[in-house]
Amino acid sequence: MEKANERIMPVIIAENAGFCFGVKRAVKMAEEVLDSSLAGENIYILGEIIHNPQTVKxxxxxxxxxxxxxxxxxxxxxxLILRSHGVPLEVIEKAKKLNFSIVDTTCPFVKKAQIIAGQNSKLENQLIIIGKKEHPEVKALLSHSLYNANVIGLVEEVKKLNFKPDVKTVIIVQTTFSGNEFKKIIGEIVLLYKEIMVYNTICNATYIRRKESLSVAEKTDVNIVVGGRNSSNTRELTNYLVENGFKAYQIEGPEEIREDFFNGAGCVGITGGASTPLSVIEDVKRTVEVRFLERKFK
Ligand code: SF4
Structure with missing residues (x-):
């Protein structure tokens, strides 16, 4: 590894860190609704519009x-503004019946997976949703399948599927699911069923952030991943760096930076999940630089 303390600039930010296309779009839609609202108008957001506390605030x-x-x-x-990773159909129906007017910010990439789930609910196919059962995106996908699908998040769960080997099996995946886990699960599924259609609905933004974070980690000694604790893609990004043998810490903002992060470090990499505002990443960068200088001149 290039010796970090030979660098003038001790902090490197991953190129595409910050909001992805879908998150930018959702936040912009919500801001437009709020900016054009009439006095006294009620504007609600159903759950966290994105998994980022600063944006929600x-x-x-x-x-x-x-x-x-x-x-x-x-x-x-x-x-009623619906979040970017989707809302179950029955919740939308309930809100409409209660006279809410819906502003749907669901990301078009998530929508694509919802459409596939919906189409398969009308066919004889066996549908598998690969993802975390408790994730709101997966709950919404399951509702679009009219609850005619199985959700699995671990390779060990493949054996428990009670599917027929000769019925066409269709697979979709949570947009922020781990690529490595996806590969392992698919590897097991292909051994069990004769006809399989796999839609790789993992979002490109996730791949790009992982690739760039790895490239930054190769040039640095410690990595800080900025993002909401509830953000699946931020957590996956941190795990990805750790799994690849790099030192990485996940924080929500500069106030969570700890002194021990920098022990033995000469250069710091910073990246962020797809739902992390660039302004928070820049705040973290400024704080790291100040802490770094303070340590140097202690
Ligand atoms: S990570 Fe991808 S799927 Fe999720 S909101 Fe961003 S662009 Fe859409």
Whole structure:
């Protein structure tokens, strides 16, 4: 590895760190709704629009109220902004019946997987959704399949599928799922079924961020991954770096930077999940630089 302390600039930011296309689009749509709202109009966001606390706070400061599905009956109807990773169909129907007007920010890449799930609900195919059962995107996908699918998140779960070997099997995957795990699960599934159609719905933004983070990690001694604790793609990014043998810490913002991150480090890499605003990544960079200088002149 190139010796980090020979560098003048001790911090490298991954090139595409920060919001991906779908998140930018969702936040812009929400801001437009809020900016054009009438006095007294109720604007709600159903759950976290994206998994990032700073963005949720920013939208709340502009007047959005974050609610959960259980609150729909308790509040006065208004505009209801749906999050970028999708919402189950029955929740949308319930909101419409309660007279909410829907602003759907679902990312087009997530929508594509929802459409495949919907099409297969009308066919005789066996549908597998690869993803984390508790992730909101997966819950929404399952509802689009009209609950006519099996969700698996671990290779060990493949054996438990109660599918017929000679019925066509269709596979979709959570957009932010780990590529390595996906490969392992597919490797097991192909041994069990005769006719398989795999839609690799893992989003490109996830691949790009992983590739760039790896390239930054190769040039640095320690890596800081910035993003919401609930953000699946941020967590996966951190795990990816660790699995590849690099030192990586995940934080939500500069206040979580710890001194021990830098022990023995001469150069720091910073990256962020697809739902992390660039402004937070830059705040982290500034804080790291200050801490770095403080240590140097101690
Ligand atoms: S990570 Fe991909 S699928 Fe998810 S919001 Fe961003 S662009 Fe859309």
């Amino acid at each position: 920013m939208l709340e400061e502009k007047g959005a109220v974050t609610i959960e599905e259980k609150d729909l009956e308790k509040v006065h109807p208004g505009k």
